[in-house]
Amino acid sequence: MTEAVYDVGAPEPKPIDEELSVKLGHLAEDAILRGKPNGAERCDNCLYYLDTDKDITYCWHPKLRVLVGGDWWCQWWEEIPED
Template structure:
């Protein structure tokens, strides 16, 4: 048997950079991890797949994965067709 031990996981420099960028993005979007009344990501125009708990938000100021129960200031009602 080898004496090699797997080191404990640690965030890399890129992880810290991305974390800071996403925190700024979330702050600018007033992105919250909970709905605002009846408004939430999974009933927003920009939520790509409302059948999923986590989906892509295609709003031009976000373009990230978000949770269906989240909310941001750019929430927009889905137009009736």
């Protein structure tokens, strides 16, 4: 049995990709979202980092709600309570 081969062509950004890039760029500027930690403050030790066992996960802060990297940081970083 032979497998079907589909030619999907070369990947090219669509207009929606450019629109989302601009929106996410504004969000990053508004959130002061950075791809590096701010001292000891980093996304993977923030209250809003959903899965601390992963390098990239969802940030559930109400003003952000995007995928972020563990080494990232934003102005809404909040310490995880010890309770």
